Amino acid sequence: MSVVSADEVRIFIIAELRASFAENNVDVAAVPDDFDLMKMGVIDSIGLINLLGSIDDRFAIEVDYDDMDTDDITVVGPLCRYIEARARKRSA
Amino acid sequence: MTSSNRSLVSGFLGSAERFPERPAVHVGKRPYSYAELRDIAASYASALDRHAAPEAPPFTALLASRSIEQFAGILAILMRGHGYVPLSRTYPASRTVGMLDRSGCRAIVADEESSHALPDVLAEAAAPLVVLIPEVDDVSALRERFPRHVVLGARDMTPAPSYGPRIAGEDAIAYIIFTSGSTGEPKGVTVAHRNILAFIDYAADRYEVTERDRFSHMFSVTFDGSVLDMFTSWARGACICCPSQKELLNPGAFVNRHELTLWCSVPSLALFMKRFGSLKKGKFPSLRWSMFGAESLTVDIVDAWHEAAGGSRIDNVYGPTEAACVCACYEWNPAASRGDVHRDLVPIGYPNPGMKTLVCNEALEEIAPGETGELLVSGQQVCPGYLGDPDLTRKAFLVPPGRNEIYYRTGDLVVRPRGNGPLVYLGRLDNQIKVLGHRVELGEIEAAIRQETGVHGIVAFGWPPTPGGAEGVEVFVEDASFDAADLRRRLAGVLPDFMVPKKFHAVAKIPLNENGKYDRRALQRILEAGE
Numbered sequence: 001m002s003v004v005s006a007d008e009v010r011i012f013i014i015a016e017l018r019a020s021f022a023e024n025n026v027d028v029a030a031v032p033d034d035f036d037l038m039k040m041g042v043i044d045s046i047g048l049i050n051l052l053g054s055i056d057d058r059f060a061i062e063v064d065y066d067d068m069d070t071d072d073i074t075v076v077g078p079l080c081r082y083i084e085a086r087a088r089k090r091s092a
Numbered sequence: 093m094t095s096s097n098r099s100l101v102s103g104f105l106g107s108a109e110r111f112p113e114r115p116a117v118h119v120g121k122r123p124y125s126y127a128e129l130r131d132i133a134a135s136y137a138s139a140l141d142r143h144a145a146p147e148a149p150p151f152t153a154l155l156a157s158r159s160i161e162q163f164a165g166i167l168a169i170l171m172r173g174h175g176y177v178p179l180s181r182t183y184p185a186s187r188t189v190g191m192l193d194r195s196g197c198r199a200i201v202a203d204e205e206s207s208h209a210l211p212d213v214l215a216e217a218a219a220p221l222v223v224l225i226p227e228v229d230d231v232s233a234l235r236e237r238f239p240r241h242v243v244l245g246a247r248d249m250t251p252a253p254s255y256g257p258r259i260a261g262e263d264a265i266a267y268i269i270f271t272s273g274s275t276g277e278p279k280g281v282t283v284a285h286r287n288i289l290a291f292i293d294y295a296a297d298r299y300e301v302t303e304r305d306r307f308s309h310m311f312s313v314t315f316d317g318s319v320l321d322m323f324t325s326w327a328r329g330a331c332i333c334c335p336s337q338k339e340l341l342n343p344g345a346f347v348n349r350h351e352l353t354l355w356c357s358v359p360s361l362a363l364f365m366k367r368f369g370s371l372k373k374g375k376f377p378s379l380r381w382s383m384f385g386a387e388s389l390t391v392d393i394v395d396a397w398h399e400a401a402g403g404s405r406i407d408n409v410y411g412p413t414e415a416a417c418v419c420a421c422y423e424w425n426p427a428a429s430r431g432d433v434h435r436d437l438v439p440i441g442y443p444n445p446g447m448k449t450l451v452c453n454e455a456l457e458e459i460a461p462g463e464t465g466e467l468l469v470s471g472q473q474v475c476p477g478y479l480g481d482p483d484l485t486r487k488a489f490l491v492p493p494g495r496n497e498i499y500y501r502t503g504d505l506v507v508r509p510r511g512n513g514p515l516v517y518l519g520r521l522d523n524q525i526k527v528l529g530h531r532v533e534l535g536e537i538e539a540a541i542r543q544e545t546g547v548h549g550i551v552a553f554g555w556p557p558t559p560g561g562a563e564g565v566e567v568f569v570e571d572a573s574f575d576a577a578d579l580r581r582r583l584a585g586v587l588p589d590f591m592v593p594k595k596f597h598a599v600a601k602i603p604l605n606e607n608g609k610y611d612r613r614a615l616q617r618i619l620e621a622g623e
Contacts, residue, residue: 023577038337044589045340049364064369070342 004059004087006080013076016054017042033077048074061086099259099285100266101170103292103327105130111303111329117163118306118350119334126329129164131253136168136226138252140199143222143242149196150260151268153177154313155188155210158334161203161226162313166322168201173258175265175282178313181205184585185212187278191270193218194280194480204228214238224248262286268479269316269413271531272591274522276539280479287416288319290472294444295418296324298407299354299381303329306378307354310335310343310361315529316413317386321356330354344370344400347379355404356383358529359393360560366393371400385409385418386529387560388517389438394424410440410517413531414488414500416473419447422514432514434507439514447471449515450499451508456492461510466521468492468499475500525554526561527590537565537583537591544582547571549602551610552593555619564594568615572598 014021014028020042021028026035037043043051052063061083072078104126107116112127124132140152152169154176156162169176177195179188188209192200199222202210207225211234214221222242225231231245260266266285273279301307307325309332311317325332333350335343344365347355355376362384365371379401384393389408397406411418422432422441432439443449450468451459459465477485488501505518523534534552541550549570554562576596583592597618605611 045337048341049367052368062369065342065344065365066369066372070345071338073341074338 003091004061004084006077006084009055009059009080009083010076012055012058013051013080016051017047020047031076033075035076036074037076038074043074055083059083059087061090097259098262098289099170099173099264100288100292100323101167101257102259103296103323104167105171105257107303107326107329114303114329115331116326117160117332117334119158119160119163119332120336123331124160124163129160129167131251132160132164132226133167133171134252134255134257135249136164136201136224137171137257138255139224139226139244139249140168140172140201140222143199143244145198145220145222148198150174150264151177151195151197153179153192153195153197153200154202155179155181155200155206155213156203157181157206157312158309158336159203159205159227161201163322163332163334164226165201165203166313170260170266171255171257173260173264175260175267177268177270180312180314180588181209183588185209185216186586187588188213189216189218191278191280192221195268198222199224201226207234210234211237214241217241260285262289265476267316267319269314271413272524272533272536274524274533274535276536276543278536279481279484281413281475282477282479283316283413283416283475287473287475288323290446291416291418291444292319292323292327294446295320296327298421299324299383301325301328301330301354305330305353306350307332308335308347308352308356309333310340310355310357311529315386316417317356317358317529319417320383320409321354325354342370344375347376351378352376353378353380354383355379355381355401356385356409358386358560359384359389360387360528360558362393362397363559365400366396371396373399374402376401377403379404381405381407383407383409383421385411387526387558388519390436390559391430391433391438392436393559394438395426398424398426408438408440410515411473412469412500412502412504414475415447415469415471415502416475419444419469419471419473420449420515432516434516435518437516437518440506440517441514443469443471444473447473448497450492450495451506451515452492456490457494459508461508464505464507464518467502467504467506467515467517469502470495470497470499474498523552527554527564528561530588530590532565532591534565537567537587537593540583540586541567541569541579541593544579544586545569545571545574547574549610551602551612551615553612553616553619555595565591566595566597566619567593568597568599568602568618570599570602572600574598 108126108130115123116126270278406424409418555566603611
């Protein structure tokens with residue numbers, strides 16, 4: 001199994017949400033690590049479900065809320081690192 | 093208390109006497125006791141009373157979400173003897189102003205988070221308003237900008253421990269809930285105290301609610317599912333646990349953090365929890381009753397929930413807002429219920445005590461057992477009708493041929509049970525759909541697009557479908573020249589976000605079927621093909 005990096009996840013998320021970023025006038029080239037997608041209006045709770053679903057499909061990992069700090073689930077950096085760790089766990 | 097001097101707030105006031113120190117609500121990171129919540133509500137009510145116009149109609153609006161102001165605001169409004177009119181900060185200002193004008197509200201209670209929506213509302217509102225933002229100290233900016241309105245903040249509040257609640261008569265309106273209307277205007281469903289009390293009394297008994305219970309609060313107050321958890325809890329001294337926006341993202345952790353004993357949500361939330369690993373075997377040991385409503389409940393969801401909450405009984409609850417929250421329910425029995433399942437759907441069961449059902453054809457004649465028809469409901473929970481709309485009320489609330497009572501036409505398609513079998517809900521007769529639990533009339537979306545574009549050929553779909561309804565809305569437009577992003581922006585100014593189409597399909601000509609009507613099936617095939 002290939003290893004997924006947090007950077008790859010980040011590129012994928014930004015591509016998935018490109019339209020929402022544009023609607024909210026966010027420069028996709030400069031999304032900071034602590035950018036909260038929900039607080040900044042890029043996604044709502046349904047958007048999050050869709051995003052996690054796409055991540056599931058793209059990286060073939062199963063998102064499991066039980067091993068995730070959901071306070072950070074909508075923050076770009078922690079979300080990407082979670083997916084990376086989850087993928088590593090899968091490969092192990 | 094006898095039935096003649098009760099209102100929806102009476103149960104809370106009784107519990108505040110019996111259990112003053114027990115928690116009434118957990119919201120915003122801390123619990124509030126019954127005595128504390130009553131005192132906060134009394135101070136709101138007293139501030140509103142001091143500034144209210146004497147001739148104002150008996151309705152007060154609430155613009156608050158998942159905050160102490162939401163709960164204390166509802167209680168304060170009811171303690172004034174008023175009915176509450178819940179509004180949402182996510183609605184466009186024009187929609188909110190329409191609701192204020194039509195209900196005749198002259199006062200609003202708002203929380204801090206929702207107060208950013210106030211300037212647009214205050215600018216457009218026709219009548220002068222009393223606006224109470226009880227947790228904000230400095231309201232001078234709003235006050236200076238809108239001298240026509242009276243704006244009150246925390247500094248205008250005083251304790252009112254001896255506030256004497258006014259108990260509205262049982263025929264008075266307890267709340268008005270606005271739902272999507274097919275003609276383009278939202279409908280205001282007026283629910284009287286006696287309608288909703290009949291249900292709350294029944295629900296508190298059915299779920300054996302006591303002061304030791306902890307009940308989830310998953311619904312927005314603009315949706316009447318919220319009435320169930322708030323008022324059955326308060327009638328018996330139980331605690332409502334209100335998740336924050338963040339906690340809503342992980343409902344499973346929320347159940348366990350608060351050791352909830354009672355749960356009520358839309359089935360799609362359970363589906364979401366299942367997908368993200370939150371319904372593992374034995375996950376929710378504290379739950380003893382779980383209710384699902386507002387969407388179709390499928391067997392795979394109920395099985396997954398049973399696996400996670402093995403100690404919990406499960407009810408599928410059904411009811412239009414017009415019949416006071418829930419008017420029929422079906423308890424799922426994992427061993428015995430399989431035979432009642434129809435097309436993978438859990439039945440909606442049997443009418444509540446004091447309620448009757450009738451399954452009819454288009455002539456409103458009862459059909460034979462086993463056949464499919466429209467569900468009509470009658471009884472003490474059926475509400476008086478739509479606010480300021482006698483024509484619509486007459487069409488929806490009527491006496492069918494050969495009957496003596498008023499029945500409400502639900503517009504829901506059901507199978508008439510054979511023998512003592514349960515009712516099974518199949519879907520809608522009309523173009524009403526559920527988007528994430530919200531009632532949406534596709535006609536209202538089509539009317540809004542027609543108004544914005546001037547294009548006549550518009551067909552809206554709930555799409556993609558989910559077990560309980562649809563994830564969102566997609567629309568076919570008979571015109572290739574419009575700018576989709578611009579149209580979406582303009583629609584966001586007149587429709588709530590869950591009604592704003594996610595996608596537009598421009599077509600040269602909308603196909604017609606042999607009756608000359610828009611061929612929805614042909615269009616649906618386009619959606620299914622993912623074009």
